[in-house]
Amino acid sequence: MLSYSSYMLTAVAALLVTCDALPKYPGIPGLPGRDYLKGQTRLSGLRGASGSLVGPPVKQPTCLQGLPNSLNTELHKVLVNLKHRLSRLKGVLVLKGKIREVGEKILASNGKKVDFASALASCEDSRGTLTTPMNEEENKAILGIVKKYNQYAYLGIKEGEDSGQFKYLNGMPVNYTKWHQNEPNGKRTEKCVEMYTDGSWNDKKCNLPRLTICEF
Incomplete structure (x- = not known):
């Protein structure tokens, strides 16, 4: 299609x-x-x-x-x-990977595992941005790609200046979350967010290799 x-x-x-x-x-x-x-x-x-x-x-x-x-x-x-x-x-x-469509968004992954900064740069080079679930439907769509590769994936969310306050990449506060039980618990040491293979989220350090999923 x-x-x-x-x-x-x-x-x-x-x-x-x-x-x-x-x-x-x-x-x-x-x-x-x-x-x-x-x-x-x-x-x-x-x-x-x-x-x-x-x-x-x-x-x-x-x-x-x-x-x-x-x-x-x-x-x-x-x-x-x-x-x-x-x-x-x-x-x-350009990404030549798994592709899904949800609402007005198109999600795609090249299957590569890199750190947060590299994942974001890869998406922006392709005229997109790191995927960010805004509701349950989008979270499930992203999870579909995560399950295909069976790899945790970075989300376009980071911890702000205030401890425990996570924001979208444009600086706006997050209005939808899917935290795993007892998460986030990094206390400013884990400023990035990853998605587990069950669709729940965890705060994590930004220098670890995780699956790149972009949205357009």
Whole structure:
């Protein structure tokens, strides 16, 4: 399914590129070229010092001709969203590992075990970030990959300046937890968080090799 989606999104992205690549009208930045302009619809706001309209009458680019303005706006939003999703999928495919989709997130792992800093850098290099479960559904999805490799995995959570206060990587406090019994108990000596193979969490030192799982 993911491969099919990639092909579809690539085609849509190509459409975006085609529209964006239309020749521009000389002297008026952002307007289509003369060969792509038809009709007598003028654009307001493009006036010279004398108050007269600059350039000949213009209309929509051929790639969107014939569509109502409201539909053009919606189509643009859809294409931008798909282009963003394609970028995320490219990052996923770079990892060439286990892939899962949960909600709006795509999870992927390259199967490598590294320390926290290296795991985070690997995800960011692929245009993602270290996976962070925000609810039970996402925790179970991450657990699915953990079980596939049968390895503990780092999560995108670290202990803050206050002992026992764990936060997401953006500095916001954690609002969903799945701590193992009697955890966390590192008392500022274990600032990272790992997921066990049963889906529960444990605070752990950040220099130990753990499975890398990224989200996009």
